[in-house]
Amino acid sequence: MSIIQTERMILQPFDERDFDDFSGLRRDVRVMQMMVEGVMSGPATRNTFDAYLHAWQMHGLGMWAIRDLENRDYIGECGFWDREGEVGLSVRYLLHKKYWGRGLATEAVSAVVNFGLMTAGLKTLSAVALKDNIQSCRILERLGMQVIDENHQGIDGFRHYILPLNH
Numbered sequence: 709m710s711i712i713q714t715e716r717m718i719l720q721p722f723d724e725r726d727f728d729d730f731s732g733l734r735r736d737v738r739v740m741q742m743m744v745e746g747v748m749s750g751p752a753t754r755n756t757f758d759a760y761l762h763a764w765q766m767h768g769l770g771m772w773a774i775r776d777l778e779n780r781d782y783i784g785e786c787g788f789w790d791r792e793g794e795v796g797l798s799v800r801y802l803l804h805k806k807y808w809g810r811g812l813a814t815e816a817v818s819a820v821v822n823f824g825l826m827t828a829g830l831k832t833l834s835a836v837a838l839k840d841n842i843q844s845c846r847i848l849e850r851l852g853m854q855v856i857d858e859n860h861q862g863i864d865g866f867r868h869y870i871l872p873l874n875h
Contacts, residue, residue: 710827712772714819717812719772719786722760726773729782730757738805763790769828771800774816783807786816788824788833796832797824799848814847821851821871832871839865 712719722730733739734748734756748756763770771787784803791798799821803813824830835853837844845867849855853869860868 710823712819712823713777714815716777717783717816717819718775718777718780719816719819720775721764722757722771722773722785724761726782727754727757729773730760730785733782733784733802733804736805739802743802760785763788769797769824772816772820774803774812783812784816786813786820788820788830791834791836796834797830799824799833799835801844801847808843813843814850817847817851834871835869836860837867837869839867 710721731749731753734753740748745752745756760771767790769788771785771789774783774786775781776783782804784801784807786801787799788797789800799817801813801817801820803816821833824833833853835848837848839845839858848869851871853871855867856870857868858865860866
């Protein structure tokens with residue numbers, strides 16, 4: 709499994725030791741307000757975490773736990789998610805609110821997208837973001853992703869992005 713290092717972070721595939729950090733982030737109301745699934749707890753959290761582990765086992769690609777390069781604090785998650793009904797994999801990311809506004813999401817997403825296109829040979833990538841999540845939309849658009857649907861899966865304001873193949 710692949711480890712990605714950026715200037716400020718290390719991204720490692722999730723393993724069982726990350727569950728407490730993962731579940732804590734998923735319970736944070738402010739962090740999860742812009743995620744379609746909303747706040748998670750109990751079996752839903754465990755199921756999502758297990759799906760993250762399973763993706764690495766099945767495809768050799770998935771979600772990474774993001775940690776501070778210097779002190780190894782858990783920052784959040786970033787990677788590829790096999791979203792039902794999508795062509796190709798979807799970029800997904802989520803950071804603790806204490807790390808917002810530092811450019812860390814952009815740094816992580818850029819590193820993961822580069823890895824996916826250059827190392828893993830992915831041919832297409834998608835992403836989704838609620839239009840009210842302005843920062844997330846900006847990150848995706850700076851990467852060259854284009855909006856193809858404003859009400860994806862029937863959810864008003866749920867933007868569907870695609871990274872054009874010529875990118």
